[in-house]
Amino acid sequence: MFCISMNANHLNFIKEINYLPVGLGKDSFSSEWFRDNTGINITEKNNYYGEYTFHYWLWKNYIDLDEMKGGWIGFCQYRKFWSVEKKDLLPNSLKQLKTLLLTEIPESYQDVDVILGDELPTTNFKIMKFLKKGLKLILNKPSYLFKKNKRNIKFHFDLMHGYNNLDQAINLLDDENRKDFKDFVNTKTSFNPQNMFICNSKEILKNYYSTIFPWLERCEEKFGFQNLAGYGKIRIYTFLAERFMSYWFQKNYKCKTMPIVFYDIKKDFNHKPL
Numbered sequence: 001m002f003c004i005s006m007n008a009n010h011l012n013f014i015k016e017i018n019y020l021p022v023g024l025g026k027d028s029f030s031s032e033w034f035r036d037n038t039g040i041n042i043t044e045k046n047n048y049y050g051e052y053t054f055h056y057w058l059w060k061n062y063i064d065l066d067e068m069k070g071g072w073i074g075f076c077q078y079r080k081f082w083s084v085e086k087k088d089l090l091p092n093s094l095k096q097l098k099t100l101l102l103t104e105i106p107e108s109y110q111d112v113d114v115i116l117g118d119e120l121p122t123t124n125f126k127i128m129k130f131l132k133k134g135l136k137l138i139l140n141k142p143s144y145l146f147k148k149n150k151r152n153i154k155f156h157f158d159l160m161h162g163y164n165n166l167d168q169a170i171n172l173l174d175d176e177n178r179k180d181f182k183d184f185v186n187t188k189t190s191f192n193p194q195n196m197f198i199c200n201s202k203e204i205l206k207n208y209y210s211t212i213f214p215w216l217e218r219c220e221e222k223f224g225f226q227n228l229a230g231y232g233k234i235r236i237y238t239f240l241a242e243r244f245m246s247y248w249f250q251k252n253y254k255c256k257t258m259p260i261v262f263y264d265i266k267k268d269f270n271h272k273p274l
Contacts, residue, residue, distance in 0.1 A: 001102070001198075002034065004051050005078040009269035013094070017101055019076070022054050034062075048225055050238040051077065051195055052216070059209035063202055072105050073205055074115070074198030079264035082115075082198070089261045097263045105198075113253035114199050116192035116246065117260040122156035123189050153185040153243055161232045161239050165223070169240050172218040177211070177248070184247040191246040194260055195238065204253060211248060212241055 003010075003019040008029045014021040015032075023029035024036055024046055036054040037043040039061035046053045055075075062068050076082055082102035083089060091097045109115060157166040170182050199205045216237050228234045249255050 001074045001076060001082075002054075003076050003078065003081075004054060007078065007266060007269055008033070010078055010265055013265055013268075017098065018103070024051065024054060045225075045237075048228070048234060048237050049216075050235055051075070052212075052238060052241055055209060056213060059206065059213065063206055063209075068202065070202055072198055072200050073202065074102075075196055077194070077196070078266060079262065080194050080196060081261050081263070082196070083259045083261040085261070086259055089259055091261065091263050094263075094265065094268050097261065097265075100261050102258070109256055109258070111254070112200070112256040113204060114197055114249045114255045115258050116249060116255055117194055117196050118192075118257045119190035120193040121190045122153055123151045151189060153188050153191055157185070157239065157243060161236055165233075165236060166240070166243070168222055169215075169219050172222065173215055174211075177215075177251075180251060181244065181247050184251075185243060188246075191243055192249075192257065193242065195242050195245060196260060197245060197249060198258075207252070208245075208248060212244060215244070216241065 001019045002022050003014045003017075004022040004024060005014065006023075006025040006027060008023060008027045011021055011030070011032060021033045022035075023033035029035060034054070035043075036046070036057040039057065041060070042049065042053050042056050049056070074082065081097070081100075083100040084102060084106055085100050088096070088100060091100060105115075154166055158164065166185060167182075170178060170185070173181060199208075219237060219240060223236055228236060232239070
């Protein structure tokens with residue numbers, strides 16, 4: 001399990017829970033961390049790609065090496081972790097968090113290829129959110145205010161990350177995925193969030209990377225980097241990947257979901273070992 005962090009002070013905790021520390025950003029990380037800035041890399045795009053600069057590094061430099069063992073390979077973040085529990089997903093301490101963390105793949109998941117986070121609905125938005133972020137959407141389709149089943153993935157993306165940007169990105173997809181992904185975002189009212197997934201083989205991971213990164217590179221030609229304003233658009237490549245991840249894994253492999261527990265360990269970075 002790779003645990004991605006922006007803070008070198010998180011090392012002890014990540015080692016305590018037996019995860020592999022991944023350091024992104026400009027903090028002073030020791031040699032105990034995996035980094036995204038050696039070999040073939042796109043570390044300069046981290047502000048726009050988020051955790052996917054590490055995924056790119058993994059794809060280009062590490063995934064084929066013998067030291068990357070086979071079997072289950074997963075990813076979490078310093079404030080979002082996997083849990084087999086269905087309750088208490090907002091712990092109030094590091095000690096409580098440790099009791100919830102995934103330590104091994106349960107027997108009930110051994111027959112699947114990919115584990116994704118529990119689905120996030122796109123229907124639960126208050127009217128004030130629409131008026132603040134999506135006035136253009138509402139003017140075009142007033143039914144969004146009253147019919148939750150109209151609030152699909154495309155609606156949600158248009159609301160949060162720029163009107164019509166998702167459609168423009170989909171048009172840049174390869175022939176194998178363009179129509180199916182478009183159908184997915186226009187019919188589904190939930191997606192698997194946080195760009196978190198666990199695969200049961202390196203081959204699955206490589207297949208995903210060889211699809212997602214060529215597409216995102218084509219999207220760069222459309223959206224660029226210089227004129228992206230606000231977090232929702234600056235990280236547009238991360239959010240495109242998040243929606244595509246949900247679609248692509250479900251289309252190609254047998255998937256099952258698992259809860260994600262939310263706790264930002266940054267507020268405890270000076271903790272003592274538990």
